[in-house]
Amino acid sequence: MVQLGEGGEKIGTSRAIYLGLRDQIATGVYAVGDRLPSTRALAEELGVSRTTVTAAFEQLTSEGYVHVRHGARAIVAGNVVASCDTSKVTRPRSSVRLSAYAARAMDLPSNVPGATGSLDxxxxxxDVAPGDFPKLAWRKALGSAVLAHRDRLSYGNPAGSPALRQALQGYLWRARGIRCTPEQIVIVNGSQQALDLCARVLVDPGDKVLIEEPCYAMARNVLVTLGAMPTAIKCDEEGLDTSSLPDPVGYALACVTPSHQFPLGGVLSVGRRRQLVDWAVAGNAFVVEDDYDGEYRYDVRPIPPLYLSGRGRVIYVGTASKTLSPTLRLGYLVLPELLIEPFVRCKQIMDRHTSLFEQEALAMFIESGGYERxxxxxxxxxxxxxxxxxxxxxxxxxxxxxxxxxxxxxxxxxxxxxxxxxxxxxxxxxxxxxxxxxxxxxxxxxxxxxxxxxxxxxxxxxxxxxxxxxxxxxxxxxxxxxxxxxxxxxxx
Incomplete structure (x- = not known):
């Protein structure tokens, strides 16, 4: 016997019997205390083996719909209410209770990529070109990571793979001039999670935050969804216009792209960098430096990160999305020492840790010199x-x-x-x-x-x-x- 489910999928014989009996119990055909047909009688009626019917009864028993005693017919359990089957109940959307966080998210314009059809x-x-991805080198690194001997497969450090944090320490010094310890580096699922983690650790609902105008929409969305109050400061060819900075009192955070302002492309000048850091120090706020494409500088050497002159108030955000692929979801934070413990604890609550195989593959790729090539x-x-x-x-x-x-x-x-x-x-x-x-x-x-x-x-x-x-x-x-x-x- 084969039955079709609501979506047209095939349902096995035992499961079809289970679903039929469950629905009859839920809709009151069998009331509390009623006896169900015996497994022998039901098997003969349906023309199936008794074993098949017994499996359906065992599922009903495990879910609490029926009680079964040895040598007696199954009876409907006393805690089953006739209206318990909610699978067929349609509730209007307006009755769904969302959290304040979800409600604010629903009010924002959607940034979820949809089916856009073919584009010439x-x-x-x-996006980056598929042909640019180093497929052979990455396959080799990932294969080595997967095949590496492990005593056990276990959850990792929420801060990230020690090997990758060590590799990034050296890379950041060579490529961006950043001196830090491996402990200051936290691995995240792309720069988007980095921004979200910064906001969750440092911002409460109602706090004021400073953003660029215009800015990366998903950064603003992170802050708005958490209930922060963004203040947009205009940008020009020198990046954020620090002459328009508000009184820092009451501000928790500023999110900026100083090396290549997104999207206008300005570079935050030395004077403005100093003013922004002074503003953060005066207000006991932190600055999130999103260095999303710092590796790509064509006319001169890459601009030094704001982190270098940040006086312990700057959080550096880096990513492999523009150098390798956004599909990998590999990013990292470089934190002031006082923020390490709260960031690691909150990262663990969010997702335990970023995928370890990919982390170890990137570590091998960096250590081999292949990443920088x-x-x-x-x-x-x-x-x-x-x-x-x-x-x-x-x-x-x-x-x-x-x-x-x-x-x-x-x-x-x-x-x-x-x-x-x-x-x-x-x-x-x-x-x-x-x-x-x-x-x-x-x-x-x-x-x-x-x-x-x-x-x-x-x-x-x-x-x-x-x-x-x-x-x-x-x-x-x-x-x-x-x-x-x-x-x-x-x-x-």
């Missing part, structure tokens, strides 16, 4: 992509655009002089209709204002040969948009 040219920021290779590859993209954009649009944030990172912001900010979403939709992915910059501003239409263009995920043709198709779309408000299909 994807200039959206954040890969970073240098990616810096050259993305410098080439950047140059081709900028040349193609200037050739296609000339003085109709302004490009900013070109000296570092894996994205730029392009302002289109012919259009206003209100046109951004419809332009992005039109571009998508033509197989082009672009991201409106206005989504990253907390405060609406009249400005030119701007878009964040990422180039790290694009094959070099596709970039000029992608820009040319965008030129056609934008030209038609300037001439008419109708939807234009450049592929026709």
């Amino acid at each position: 040219y994807d200039f959206r920021y954040g 890969h970073v240098r290779k990616m810096r050259r590859a993305n410098a080439e992509r950047r140059g081709i993209f900028l040349d193609a954009m200037v050739a296609a649009f000339g003085e109709k655009i302004e490009i900013i944030g070109t000296s570092a990172g894996l994205h730029v912001v392009v302002w289109f002089n012919e259009f206003g900010g209100r046109d951004e979403q419809s332009i992005a939709d039109n571009a998508r209709h033509n197989g082009i992915g672009i991201y409106p910059v206005s989504r990253l501003f907390a405060n609406p204002a009249e400005r030119r239409a701007g878009f964040i263009f990422g180039y790290a995920s694009m094959p070099v040969r596709q970039i000029p043709s992608g820009v040319d198709r965008l030129r056609q779309v934008m030209a038609q948009r300037a001439a008419s408000s109708t939807v234009f299909d450049a592929r026709a």
Whole structure:
């Protein structure tokens, strides 16, 4: 006997009997104290083996629906209420009670990637090219990590693999000039968890926090969802405008991207760095330095981290998402010593620890020198992509655009002089209709204002040969948009 479930899946014979009896008990066909048919009688009636029926009764007994005594028929248990089956009860959404945290999250614009369909040219920021991932080297490192002898498979230190923390200590000194102990490094599931952990450890609901304007939307979302009160400070070509800093009293945290302001690309100047640190010290606040793409600097050497001049008030956040892949979810924090214990304890509560196999693989990759060779290779590859993209954009649009944030990172912001900010979403939709992915910059501003239409263009995920043709198709779309408000299909 085979029965289909509600979703059309096949249900085994014993389970079908169990479900049938359970539903009859739940809906009152069999009341409390009633005897069920004997296993022998039910087996004969259904034409199945007695063993099959007995297995169904054993499941009902284990879940507390029936009592069974040796030599007697099963009876419905006394603690079963006729209305206990809630699987078929449909409750209106409005009756679902959410926590304040979840309610605030639901009020935010969704950033969950959805099914967007095929794009011929994807200039959206954040992704890296699949061909850039060092598949063979990573497979070797991961295989070595998995095959390494272990006395037991157990939970690890929530702060991270000792091997990776040791490897990162050396890497951070060589690549970013950061001197720290391995104990100051905490491994996390990407920079997003790093930001969330900072907020959970240091921010209470109602606390004031300082953010950049515009800023990384998911950083602002972390703070808003936890009930913090963000103050957005405008940014320019020198990064955060520290002349607009508020009185530090009552501020718990500031989240900044000083080496390459996201998304505008400004670098926080030396004077402003000093002012920001003084502000944090005066208010007993901490500064979270999100160094999300610090390895990618094309014109000069990488900008020194704010952490170096932070006077113990700066938390450094790094990630492998832009150097290896965002799919790995490997990031890290460098903490002032006083924060180590609370961060480690809260990390343990969140998820025990980040995946150990991947941590140990990255440690091996760093220690072998392969990681830094890969970073240098990616810096050259993305410098080439950047140059081709900028040349193609200037050739296609000339003085109709302004490009900013070109000296570092894996994205730029392009302002289109012919259009206003209100046109951004419809332009992005039109571009998508033509197989082009672009991201409106206005989504990253907390405060609406009249400005030119701007878009964040990422180039790290694009094959070099596709970039000029992608820009040319965008030129056609934008030209038609300037001439008419109708939807234009450049592929026709």
